[in-house]
Amino acid sequence: MSKFENIEYTALLSTFKELLKQNKLKFTKQREVILKTLYEQNEHFTPEDLYIYLKTKYPELNIGIATVYRTLNLLEESHMVTSISFGVAGKKFELANKPHHDHMICKSCGLIIEFQNEKIEQLQMDIAKVHNFHITSHLMQLRGLCERCSKENSNH
Structure with a gap:
């Protein structure tokens, strides 16, 4: 990460921590890697694709699909991520900082x-x-x- 990206990510992470606090949710490593992955990867993820990616990249983390869904929904409700709907096929998410x-x-x-x-x-x-x-x-x-x-x- 460049110095600029580091500052940008730090600000994003701070906003995320405040969002979790406002919603009476704990800041966990699992939630952090969801945000970090959306920040670092320039892709549109389905919750299932993101879950599989995280299980592969962070096998030591006990991350559940429900955590991925809940975190993405919270981030979308707060306008930190956006989604594209594919109807019955679901949604794909991307970070809204672009x-x-x-x-x-x-x-x-x-x-x-x-x-x-x-x-x-x-x-x-x-x-x-x-x-x-x-x-x-x-x-x-x-x-x-x-x-x-x-x-x-x-x-x-």
């Missing part, structure tokens, strides 16, 4: 591609202005097929 971005999601394999586009952002603001609408947040998800799945589909 700059604003949108997502393209493959309906076949679940690949998530993050993107930023200033023209789209400006167009949204222009549309809101025309309608005298004040945007406080937004979430754009484009769903379709990634390049690999498109090729596989065309071969059938």
Whole structure:
């Protein structure tokens, strides 16, 4: 971790500890590694994927799937993480400390591609202005097929 990342993570950890305290929950190593993993890994995790990753990376920790679910839900409720819904397939979570971005999601394999586009952002603001609408947040998800799945589909 660079010095900047260290300061950023320390602040994030401090906010997390305060959140746990407010919710009358204990700060545990298990909860800390959930936050640390979300911070260090630039991925979108399902609770199950995160659980398997943590069991592999920290075999000495007695971490349960319920702890992963509860911690992710608490972090989402406090806006420290965001999620993308996959309907009956569940949610994938990411830390909310990234700059604003949108997502393209493959309906076949679940690949998530993050993107930023200033023209789209400006167009949204222009549309809101025309309608005298004040945007406080937004979430754009484009769903379709990634390049690999498109090729596989065309071969059938």
